[in-house]
Amino acid sequence: MAFFAVEGLTKRFGGLTALDDVSFEVERATIFSVIGPNGSGKSTAFNCISGIHRPTAGSVQFDGEQISGLGPHHIARRGIARTFQNIELFGNESTIDNLMLGRHQHMTTGVWRGLAMLNGRTHAARDECENRARVQHILELLDLDAVRERPVRELPYGTQKRVELARALAMEPKLLLVDEPTAGMNAHERTELGEQLGRLRADLDLTILLIEHHLQLAMGLADQVLVLNFGKPIAQGTPEEVRRHPDVIKAYLGDG
Amino acid sequence: MRSTPDYYSDVQLFRGRRSWVKLAVLLAVLAILPLILPGYRIFTFNYMAIFVIVGLGMNILVGDTGQVSLGHAGFLAIGAFTTVLMMTEVGAPFLLALPVGGLVTALFGFLLGLPALRLQGPYLAIVTLGFGLAVTQIIGHWELFGGHMGLVVPTATLGPISLSGDVSKYYLIVGTALVLALCARNLSVTRVGRAFRAIRDSEIAAATMGVNVAYYKTLSFALSAAFTGTGGGLLAITTGFISPGDFHFLLSLMFLAMVVFGGLGSIPGAVLGSIAMGYLNLEMDAFEELPLLGPVLESFSDGFMSSAGLPNVGWVVTGLLIVLTILIEPKGLHGLWIRLGKIVGRGGMDTDAATGALAGAGASSSSPGSASAGPGGPPAGGN
Numbered sequence: 001m002a003f004f005a006v007e008g009l010t011k012r013f014g015g016l017t018a019l020d021d022v023s024f025e026v027e028r029a030t031i032f033s034v035i036g037p038n039g040s041g042k043s044t045a046f047n048c049i050s051g052i053h054r055p056t057a058g059s060v061q062f063d064g065e066q067i068s069g070l071g072p073h074h075i076a077r078r079g080i081a082r083t084f085q086n087i088e089l090f091g092n093e094s095t096i097d098n099l100m101l102g103r104h105q106h107m108t109t110g111v112w113r114g115l116a117m118l119n120g121r122t123h124a125a126r127d128e129c130e131n132r133a134r135v136q137h138i139l140e141l142l143d144l145d146a147v148r149e150r151p152v153r154e155l156p157y158g159t160q161k162r163v164e165l166a167r168a169l170a171m172e173p174k175l176l177l178v179d180e181p182t183a184g185m186n187a188h189e190r191t192e193l194g195e196q197l198g199r200l201r202a203d204l205d206l207t208i209l210l211i212e213h214h215l216q217l218a219m220g221l222a223d224q225v226l227v228l229n230f231g232k233p234i235a236q237g238t239p240e241e242v243r244r245h246p247d248v249i250k251a252y253l254g255d256g
Numbered sequence: 257m258r259s260t261p262d263y264y265s266d267v268q269l270f271r272g273r274r275s276w277v278k279l280a281v282l283l284a285v286l287a288i289l290p291l292i293l294p295g296y297r298i299f300t301f302n303y304m305a306i307f308v309i310v311g312l313g314m315n316i317l318v319g320d321t322g323q324v325s326l327g328h329a330g331f332l333a334i335g336a337f338t339t340v341l342m343m344t345e346v347g348a349p350f351l352l353a354l355p356v357g358g359l360v361t362a363l364f365g366f367l368l369g370l371p372a373l374r375l376q377g378p379y380l381a382i383v384t385l386g387f388g389l390a391v392t393q394i395i396g397h398w399e400l401f402g403g404h405m406g407l408v409v410p411t412a413t414l415g416p417i418s419l420s421g422d423v424s425k426y427y428l429i430v431g432t433a434l435v436l437a438l439c440a441r442n443l444s445v446t447r448v449g450r451a452f453r454a455i456r457d458s459e460i461a462a463a464t465m466g467v468n469v470a471y472y473k474t475l476s477f478a479l480s481a482a483f484t485g486t487g488g489g490l491l492a493i494t495t496g497f498i499s500p501g502d503f504h505f506l507l508s509l510m511f512l513a514m515v516v517f518g519g520l521g522s523i524p525g526a527v528l529g530s531i532a533m534g535y536l537n538l539e540m541d542a543f544e545e546l547p548l549l550g551p552v553l554e555s556f557s558d559g560f561m562s563s564a565g566l567p568n569v570g571w572v573v574t575g576l577l578i579v580l581t582i583l584i585e586p587k588g589l590h591g592l593w594i595r596l597g598k599i600v601g602r603g604g605m606d607t608d609a610a611t612g613a614l615a616g617a618g619a620s621s622s623s624p625g626s627a628s629a630g631p632g633g634p635p636a637g638g639n
């Protein structure tokens with residue numbers, strides 16, 4: 001069975017079918033790009049996978065388990081992390097605290113131990129220190145150490161995007177969903193982020209589902225590409241196959 | 257790159273000798289205060305310290321978790337009546353009755369937290385408002401609680417010590433407030449406090465991080481209620497007499513106002529706001545005794561107010577203070593303090609630590625204004 005598989009995924013909002021019978025499989029430690037015009041249902045697919053939306057029909061299998069229908073925090077605990085197209089950071093919190101929230105499920109301090117953190121040897125303090133050390137690596141990996149203590153809403157848009165990615169990585173996920181990570185970035189930042197994503201896959205054995213507007217980047221990174229149009233899958237395959245697919249050319253260039 | 261692997265300094269409250277000195281000074285001042293104050297002032301301090309405990313609880317719910325409550329006077333009542341009934345009906349010692357009062361109130365907080373899972377903003381405000389009103393109505397119609405007449409509170413004892421005088425109560429109440437401030441601060445820099453603030457800033461993102469939003473919302477209500485219920489038990493032994501009328505709706509409003517006034521999400525702010533509001537609430541009947549301002553207010557009151565007169569002036573002054581603070585600085589007293597620090601030319605972190613020492617609560621890492629002032633405070637309602 002595939003590492004990650006979506007079958008017959010459908011999502012309707014009232015009369016609008018945002019996602020129409022979409023199926024695909026993703027192998028471990030690969031990058032799978034989802035492309036398509038605006039409003040074609042890409043983000044909706046991510047929302048269904050991560051449990052923010054309950055799918056109207058269809059199933060999502062992850063690591064040998066059926067996860068569709070579970071709440072978002074249950075899905076997160078199974079090892080799926082994501083970023084959002086419209087940044088969803090904890091704006092008043094510092095960069096480090098945002099990343100520490102990514103560690104939430106790996107930490108064990110509850111309310112009693114939290115209230116009673118008297119010194120560095122208490123459980124709560126050790127829990128903090130161990131997880132801060134882990135998060136520090138990610139801060140440095142994504143070049144965020146300089147803004148470690150800054151409230152994230154003060155940071156430039158591109159930096160916020162990186163914080164969001166870092167926060168997702170702090171969760172140490174097995175599957176990472178990235179929704180338009182380079183939106184609002186300049187060409188240089190975009191190239192850099194693309195390289196970082198490639199390295200993550202290689203270094204961490206991470207499986208990545210990528211929604212990316214910039215076709216060159218989406219195609220360049222991907223092992224497999226899925227093309228959506230009006231919620232329907234119109235093509236799927238290697239970047240080479242998809243590029244030559246007549247329906248794709250029509251959807252992107254024609255009147256579709 | 258960080259040179260030391262010692263991440264404990266990130267969350268450590270008392271760092272270096274200066275902060276220990278500040279703490280020692282604070283404790284010393286608080287310790288000798290009742291010995292030099294005139295007797296009737298000690299009661300004022302006890303009352304303000306109880307407000308501080310409630311303010312810490314309000315800050316967890318409103319400032320950190322971003323929920324709203326207009327019913328905390330109900331929690332105060334539950335804590336007060338439970339503590340007293342534990343003493344009179346069960347015969348429990350005060351040292352047992354007080355935490356039981358806190359725990360029973362926490363249970364009611366949990367229950368009130370359940371509708372919060374579905375409701376937000378004004379709808380939640382109405383539900384909590386109804387809760388506060390219902391509590392006093394039920395207590396007022398129940399013989400066990402003394403009905404509308406209320407209950408006389410027996411003298412509490414701590415082992416061999418009888419808490420009959422205001423001075424002995426002072427050490428208990430102020431001591432409890434200090435310990436609870438420390439606990440609240442610890443919680444805020446660790447996993448649970450972060451989860452609360454994550455829910456305030458983005459419920460969706462919090463859930464996506466693995467935060468069980470329903471659990472932490474109800475936990476926040478329960479914890480906030482536990483603080484307030486503990487304050488209620490202490491209030492009972494402070495006033496010596498409790499009746500449902502003491503826990504009126506305006507008090508709930510005052511509790512909400514004091515954390516907004518102090519600066520939402522900031523523990524030092526909550527402490528200062530509570531002290532200020534506690535003072536106003538207690539002394540608002542005595543405005544005529546104020547130098548200079550007193551006679552002016554009195555003539556204003558006689559000229560324009562109904563026969564109720566001066567007490568209303570107190571509320572007017574309180575209301576004006578709140579409105580002015582919010583207009584000038586949405587982050588409340590805490591925000592004003594940060595600004596003052598910048599004008600005087602000290603760093604933000606330094607002033608933050610100073611507020612912390614002053615409040616005995618330490619710099620709150622959660623205070624959104626600590627690094628630099630951005631537009632607006634944290635949202636009060638859930639989003």
Ligand SMILES: Nc1ncnc2c1ncn2[C@@H]1O[C@H](COP(=O)(O)OP(=O)(O)O)[C@@H](O)[C@H]1O
Nearest residue numbers: 013016018036037038039040041042043044045
């Ligand atoms: N929560 C929602 N409620 C109603 N309609 C929605 C919602 N989310 C998305 N849609 C609609 O679903 C369609 C697909 O949207 P989306 O998945 O965001 O597209 P994409 O990410 O491919 O640009 C759009 O027509 C959008 O308006």
Ligand SMILES: [Mg+2]
Nearest residue numbers: 042043044085
């Ligand atoms: Mg989208």
